[in-house]
Amino acid sequence: MKLWVYIVRRVLLLIPVLIGVMTITFVLISAIPTEQRLASQFGVSKFGAGPYVLCSKFGFTSPNGSRFCPNPWYWNGVRELGLNQPLPVQWARYMYNLFTGQWGYTSAHSLLYLIAIPGGIPVLTVLSWYLPYTLELAALSLVMIWLMSFPIGNRAAVKRNRPFDQSARLLSFSGFALPTYLLGGGTLLLAVLATGGFTHICGGTATPWDLWYGLPPDPSGYACPPYNGVQPSWIGIYGQTSPTHFPTIDALIHGQPLIALDTIRRLLLPAFTVAFGSAAGILRFVRNSMLEVLSLDYIKHARALGVSESQVIRRHAGRNAFNVTLTVLGLTFAFFIAGFPVTEDIFGLRGIGLLFTYSVRPPFDFGVIFGTTIVFTIIVVVANIIVDILYAYLDPRVRLG
């Protein structure tokens, strides 16, 4: 099989999974009360949420002499979503809405904490503002996973059952057993203590806390040296002046490389927090696969030919172990991505994890809850596909099989 055939086939397999995931969200969304469902789909109503309203309140004329009149927002919504129709029709409409980008609206409360925007913004728009932060964080943490798991795993395999291997083993166990909020909170606190504790710096305008908490666009973070006086100049309301919403790229586009660097510095700790748990797991796999590779004949052959030990480990064994790492990374991606809501909450990063965090606090914002869930799932599925394709590229046997 040619590589591109494999890629096309793999991408086509994405469609049933996506339809399945959206069907699950459909089942769940069908279970919530109609009022809340309408609010998440059409935004907040000026008539109130219930099916009937007081006629006198809005100057309606009663159809049957009762004090109550049908709420037009409610019944129009019911008609538009087809809630009075059989479930398969509702399902088809739901799928159509999702695929045409009608993901509903935010309710007022969930975004209130973050930026002063009202409810009733399309979910997809809000997601497009918040997703780039998460992607940037994810990219950086992937680099960190790589930097942590691969060298340590390799070394643990080489120093098998020696103190280094044992401590690597302990490290990998604690990666599983340490809650993300403790790791993130601890990292943040250590960073704050290391940069001066809770004292006031820069003439009483800020504390070291402000150096580590929050991401631009948050002007409060720029009061301190070494970025003294450097303010992101492009921060507008609703982020309209951020062309890409990737903080680093935005800063570069606006010609402020210092802020771009500062953004990356601020992302280091959260990236480490997210990466630690996954890296700990992958570490074990790297070690075990490296052990298996090291016992193979071609390694003995290379050694017999007089290749130096470091060359054997790096060139000959390392490459094979890399493939295993890649597969495991693909398998643990869903686990890895689940660390984002907590981490973004702890470090005040405006990514979709934080969006999700706010939307699951009561009163629930179902539009955002389902929107973020679908986006996270798409990230996982696409990441798996990329890993599979990379794997097929690196190891031709996969394509043939």
Place this chain on the structure above:
Amino acid sequence: MDGTTSSPPDSEAPKTDTARGGPRPFNARVDQFKRTWHLLRQNTLAMVGLGLLIFFVIVALGSFAYPGPSDSMTLYCGTYLSTATNCVHVCTYAAPELSPGAGCYLVSSLEKSLVPPTVSVSPLSIGPLPMGSLAIQPANGLFYNIATGLIKGAPWSLGISAAIVGSGALIGLLLGSVSGYQGGSTDEVIMRLTDIFLSIPGLLLVLVVLAVLQTTIGSHVSFLGRVGVLIAAFVVTWWPFYTRIVRGQALVVREQKFVEAARAGGARAGRILRKHILPNVTYPVMVQFSLDVGTVPLLLGVIVFLGFPIWPTTPFPEWGTLSAISVMDLETFVVDCAYPGISCIFPWWQILFPGLTVFLFAISVNFLADGLRDALDPRLRR
């Protein structure tokens, strides 16, 4: 991960007629258990894990004899502000409906009753720490006794974890063995279903299901019903992992000679599944079970930390919850410390003890699972 571990030991001659598809001799299973135990005993880390686990179980059993309500935490007046006057002040601040100087009070889930202030000891005082001094102040301004919370929380944490992972494993065993043994379209449907569930990040799925269930039925069910809802939401995310593991194992087992012999002897699918497939896929499930039990308190902690209202009343003694609210409280500490003049003492004890409990529980089952895997997988046993 291959089937060699679970095949009947060659040295033991089967006493009953396996060709007829009869049950495996009980001796063989006892022998395998003995062998596993022998190997496990040589693994120091696994023994440490087992010891910790036994300790936790003993605490959980003993907690029923410990005084106090079992489904909420005892409020305790004793904080990082050390003197008794401060204590009264703080309690008044925490509960404005109480008149100043009214002292501290005890809250159970049923009643709020005033009790005289208990002895207030600074946690930072020199000398051994009295149990009662390990107090935390969650965001609502109430004070909980950490030691009591951890003891009372043991049966909840262990019970909820075991219930969640156990139900997940049970569903996985059923679906996975059927899927692996039957193959064909049954296998295809079940596997596509697991694919779909596995591609949704677990934490998000739990939260979404919980949010929907709480909105739909949350206010109509009792407290134990809510715990049941919580367990159900977790099981929804957990069964696919087990289904996959069991299916992989069942695929290996069904190719083995004794299954073939049973089939040739005319055993029906149900009987083969019950007598041959299921007993031989339980060991990998056991390993995964012990791995997963430890992650449930971690996940519960994360959910509480995110601000999702799991419990009907906030002061619920569950290890993850306790650990999460104690970290959430750090925000107060950070805010206090930002203002000069307000004394702020870092409340290390409230982070350390619940966090350590959750950590030790998770790591103990990890050690045990690792030891089990080594003992059961001959390839790793070098």
